[in-house]
Amino acid sequence: MFGPPHELQCELTLSDIQGNISSSSGDLLKLAFSTQILTSQPEQLSADNITTAAQIANTLLQSANITEDIAVAAVTTISQLLNASEESTQERDAVQSLTETLEKFSLDQHSNVSLVVQPNLVVQSVQVLSDSVGIQFTALTGRSGNFVANRIHLNTNTSELIADKGGATDVQIVIKFPPVLHSKNTNYSIGFVLYQNDRFFRSRAFRASSGTSRRVISANLGQVSGLHVEMLFKPTAVHNASLYDFACVSWNYTLKDWSTYGCSKVNHSEDGLRCFCNHTTNFAVLMSFRRDFKYAEVLNWITILGCSMSIIGLSLTITFQIVTRKSRKTNPTVLLVSVCVCLLIFTLLFMLGVDNPHKQLDRPEIQKDNILPPSDTQTERDRGPCTAVAVLLQYSLLGTFTWNTLYATHVFLMIRNSLATSPSHFTAYTVAIGWGLPAVVVALTLGISYRVDDPLGYRQEEFCWLAALDPKGNFDFKLPMFWGFLIPVAFMLIFNTVMLIYFAVTTCKTNPHLTSTRHTSMKKKFLSSFSLAVVLGLSWILGYLLLITQNQTMDTILNISFCVLTTTQGLQIFILFTAKTSIVKKMMADALKSVSSVDIPLHTGRFSLWRGKSREKVESYTQLDTDLSTH
Structure with a gap:
């Protein structure tokens, strides 16, 4: 049932109403209803509007001439103010x-x-x-x-x-x-x-x-x-x-x-x-x-197998590059070894330490003491190991991409300046940048986002890696996964992609060995470009595509491809930069040639059975010479 209609002055503002109430002029009921109407959309009220409306309601409730209608209008106004934004109610x-x-x-x-x-x-x-x-x-x-x-x-x-x-x-x-x-x-x-x-x-x-x-x-x-x-x-x-x-x-x-x-x-x-x-x-x-954290499952067999092969391949590549460095004066030993070292550290840490050793699986126990909590969100103090692993993972992976970019820069300078060796002081600069730049990024990330009493500002609880999602499970651009890893790596991947295109175009135009035959040309073009793409880590571009894809089928394809290509990156480097080198091929050929020929004597015998008769047994021996060689 509706009450009687009320005539309102629509041109009044909250400030006008406050002035009329303070001077005891005007009808209190009309002013109360006008205030109620003006605060009916509290989300649009400013902080000053909230303060003025609160003062008006306060005056109405304290009035000696208050009636039921005025009281209801004032309480309604206050109820509406409780829907205002938190920023507007700071006063x-x-x-x-x-x-x-x-x-x-x-x-x-x-x-x-x-x-x-x-x-x-x-x-x-x-x-x-x-x-x-x-x-x-x-x-x-x-x-x-x-x-x-x-x-x-x-x-x-x-x-x-x-x-x-x-x-x-x-x-x-x-x-x-x-x-x-x-x-x-x-x-x-x-x-x-x-x-x-x-x-x-x-x-x-x-x-x-x-x-x-x-x-x-x-x-x-x-x-x-x-x-x-x-x-x-x-x-x-x-x-x-x-x-x-x-x-x-x-x-x-x-x-x-x-x-x-x-x-x-x-x-x-x-x-x-x-x-x-x-x-x-x-x-x-x-x-x-x-x-309530949903902790990551155990690494699947594809990841374990790929990482294991990468660890073996990277270890062999590092050993080979160091042992044979004198015979490969034109090859960037420091760059490739540094890439492999960073990637090896990351792969080992990922396999052995990415799982959080201190999982919060027990149900919270309510304390008996009545102590005022500092926040409505409880975060356990940092225990150390998981954060340390996250720091090392961030540093080693950023280091891998930094050395990838330096490798691309080296290739660019070699092609552009037609150099047989690296420019002077280039190695010193690369060492300073390759190991120093990731340390600076990690230090800034820790300084901005890490707190001992709130480690989840820096890392995740589910596994030991950079924080990326808000409590609702949505990607948060304010967390360090975005600005402490994705942004710097994106710039490096873009640079590496441009360098790969430059390398492919320039090499096809100038290298006479690539135009000898059509078959040889296509093969060398592909192997050269693919080798550079592997060492530059361009397979990680699939990870960025995973972040933006919405199609479930495409997400599955990209997920599997990303997992296979990134976990076996160390194995790919071993095949392309160690197993296929002329030194390894020569070593394998020499090893096969050193295998002496084997003499295999063949024995044959012939027997005949006759009833009541004996027949002379005949035997013969044949010498077979076998020569095993590889050409």
Whole structure:
């Protein structure tokens, strides 16, 4: 049923309304409705608008001429302000004053308006008899998440906290009256205020980093001491997280923050968190949650096989390059060995250390002490090994790509300047850049994102690698995986790709050996370009394609290709830069030639059987010479 229409002045702003109320000019009811209309879209309000609207509502609730319609309009305005953005409600004094006014308003308005229910705010005023043992206020969970009048219950003669086992109780508070109240033959006024969230209670001691909100309930019985107040709060459900701990707190207007003074934990269950306090004010439960991590599975056989072959191939390549360095004066031994060393370290660490040795598999155990948590997200302090592995993995892989880029630069200079050897001082520069640049990037990444009490700003918990995803599982561009690895590697891969194209085009035009025959030309073109692509690590481009692909089939193909090509990169380097070299071919040929010919004597015998007769046995021997050689 709708009330009578009200004529409003649409040209008024919140500042105009505040001025009219302060000067006691204008109709309070019209001003209250105008304020309600102007705050109906709270997400568009600025911080100044929020402050002005809070001051208007504060003045309306304190007015001596307040009516039920004015009270409802003011409470509706406050309910709408609770939907404003957190940035807009940073100003503390105006909303702090408003919460104090709401407490007094709930205590004094039992004869005017006993219950006002809005989606984000409930104000209940009631008088109880002196012989009452206590009072119970309950808000049941609704389907929409908003407060509705038929789910707000009040029991004026009970002292027991009754939890609904079905989890339907959202918030419940019970005030058990002390004996001193029974001795006085007077009725008592009690007020309750229930807030949908804690936007008006901005804490410095408690940080809400995961976007959670907390219900706040206020109980006011005036200046009465020795109270027994029990509360029940339904635990907040956070996606992919479990309740780690909670604290029963009350708002301290002197400190302008939450405090555990006078409150303690009673117990906890899936149906609710129980608290006890010895006074009345604004109460809440501050909950901290620990993420439920899905730890990485054991490496599959493709990865293990590929990495194992790469480790063997890289070890042989490093040994070969060092042993034969004097006979290959024109080959970039330092560059290739450095590439292999970095890639070998990365592969070994990946196989042996990428799995987190300290998994958080146990269920969190709620502490008995009522200690205010610093945040709604609990993160274990760093234990060391997993972070150390992540640092070494980042350094070795960045080092691999840095040396790849230096190798590409060397090839470019050799072709452009037609040099048979490296330019002067080139080796010294490459050593400084190849080992120093990755160290600088890793140091910056650690300095910006790593904290001992929050190591997950730098690395992941599921396995020992750079942090990449937010708690909801979405890729986060603010985390170091993006700016500490993907960005620098992307620039190096782009440079290496350009150098590969330059190498292929230039070599095809100028190398006379590539034009002898069509078959030889195509073979050498392919092998030269493929060898350079392998040592430059261009197969890692598939990893970037995996990040942007949306097709499931293409994702599977790219995933398998990326896994096979990257895990066997060390084996590919061994085949192309060691096994196919002329030195190895000559060594193999000499080894085969050194095998002496083998003399194999063949023995034959012939026998005949005749009944009653004997026949002479004939035997012969043949010498077979076999010559094994390889041409």
